Amino acid sequence: MKVIVLGGYGNFGARICRVLALESTIELIIAGPDLRRATEFAAQLPGHASAVALHSAAPDFAQRLDEVGAALMIHTAGPFQGQCYDVAEVCAKVGMHYVDLADGRGFVEDFAPALDSAFKAAGRTAITGASTLPAVSSTVVDALQARFSRLQDIDICIAPAQRAPRGVATLAAILSYCGEPFKAWHDNQWQTVSGWAKPRQVAFAHMPSRLAAVCDVPDLALFPQRYPTARSVMFRGALEVPFTQRTLALLAALRQRGLIPRVSTFTTLMHRVGSLFDRLGTGLGGMFVRVSGLSTEGRPLTLEWHLSVDDSHGPEICCMPAILLARRLARGESFAPGALSCMGLLTLDEFQVEFDRWGVRTEILERTV
Numbered sequence: 001m002k003v004i005v006l007g008g009y010g011n012f013g014a015r016i017c018r019v020l021a022l023e024s025t026i027e028l029i030i031a032g033p034d035l036r037r038a039t040e041f042a043a044q045l046p047g048h049a050s051a052v053a054l055h056s057a058a059p060d061f062a063q064r065l066d067e068v069g070a071a072l073m074i075h076t077a078g079p080f081q082g083q084c085y086d087v088a089e090v091c092a093k094v095g096m097h098y099v100d101l102a103d104g105r106g107f108v109e110d111f112a113p114a115l116d117s118a119f120k121a122a123g124r125t126a127i128t129g130a131s132t133l134p135a136v137s138s139t140v141v142d143a144l145q146a147r148f149s150r151l152q153d154i155d156i157c158i159a160p161a162q163r164a165p166r167g168v169a170t171l172a173a174i175l176s177y178c179g180e181p182f183k184a185w186h187d188n189q190w191q192t193v194s195g196w197a198k199p200r201q202v203a204f205a206h207m208p209s210r211l212a213a214v215c216d217v218p219d220l221a222l223f224p225q226r227y228p229t230a231r232s233v234m235f236r237g238a239l240e241v242p243f244t245q246r247t248l249a250l251l252a253a254l255r256q257r258g259l260i261p262r263v264s265t266f267t268t269l270m271h272r273v274g275s276l277f278d279r280l281g282t283g284l285g286g287m288f289v290r291v292s293g294l295s296t297e298g299r300p301l302t303l304e305w306h307l308s309v310d311d312s313h314g315p316e317i318c319c320m321p322a323i324l325l326a327r328r329l330a331r332g333e334s335f336a337p338g339a340l341s342c343m344g345l346l347t348l349d350e351f352q353v354e355f356d357r358w359g360v361r362t363e364i365l366e367r368t369v
Helices: 013-020 035-044 061-068 086-094 105-122 132-145 168-175 218-226 242-256 263-280 314-330 348-357
Strands: 002-006 027-032 050-053 072-075 097-100 125-128 148-159 181-186 189-194 200-202 210-214 232-237 285-295 300-309 338-341 361-368
Touching: 002 013, 002 061, 013 027, 013 314, 027 035, 035 050, 061 086, 072 086, 072 314, 086 097, 086 105, 086 125, 097 314, 105 125, 105 218, 105 338, 132 148, 132 218, 132 285, 132 300, 132 314, 132 348, 148 210, 148 218, 168 263, 181 218, 210 242, 218 232, 242 263, 285 314, 300 314, 314 348
Parallel strands: 002 027, 002 072, 027 050, 072 097, 097 125, 125 338, 148 232
Antiparallel strands: 148 285, 181 189, 181 232, 200 210, 210 232, 285 300, 300 361
């Protein structure tokens, strides 16, 4: 199967390409606006990867993409916050499956309503959010849910390693909601919270505790619908260096008071400065998914799924859902035509193969009262 990766030489796209280049069932095409970079990267890969210059904003984008003749587009060119659906719409038009790594709440939440009819008419599948959120997080909650008669609270936290590579687009996404108000489902009602404000300490199973603050992610919108008995759904981000976490909290407070412009305005500056703190951090990152409620025996139960990964391999986890989906399509498997979020499509057993590849450690802890 011919697979084109838009943004294929970027922070996440390159990771996906390095893995898919090893697949004998996939013919890989590296795409992006810089043909030189795409060609040089393709030459480094095993197999027969090729390169093509593609810019989604170009007037001939649809024609160029049609000429490539790929069966699947993997869209990694973020940030997705504020993006429209032009790339996906073109994929439907030329009869191509589509998968993206979107982590923008609005982008993922509105994806299916906006694109479902177009992809059903094309007989193709479009999947958004094929990244840590909501693909990995929902897969974990789905796996733990069987232990509950009533699922009540979901709490998720991601703790990136300070030394893990950071792309400008990723930082722009993180800063886009710093100090901005958004809704979170808490105590059975929608409440307004502010991104990166008021951090608090959280504990992990295999790494030191960190300060963590609420972030605006697709899970906050999608999980109350997917798990209707949940009273609360929370997501937090936990940076490794306390100073950077407190700096974001300060910027959030200033933004809330209208004393500074949107924090994403400072993305380029903060990307440059961020590397200065790498010496204070490590390559160890992690994640937990905590689910609470009533067990099948009717007793209070809390299950915690913990993940940790060293050597700055954390960004590989973001790429795993797209890799697994591409493999399945290349093997001839199919998904129902239409557009949907990446939930209920993968299992923890499928992820375990990729976890083993990168030395990812996982554990489930049980707490009863």
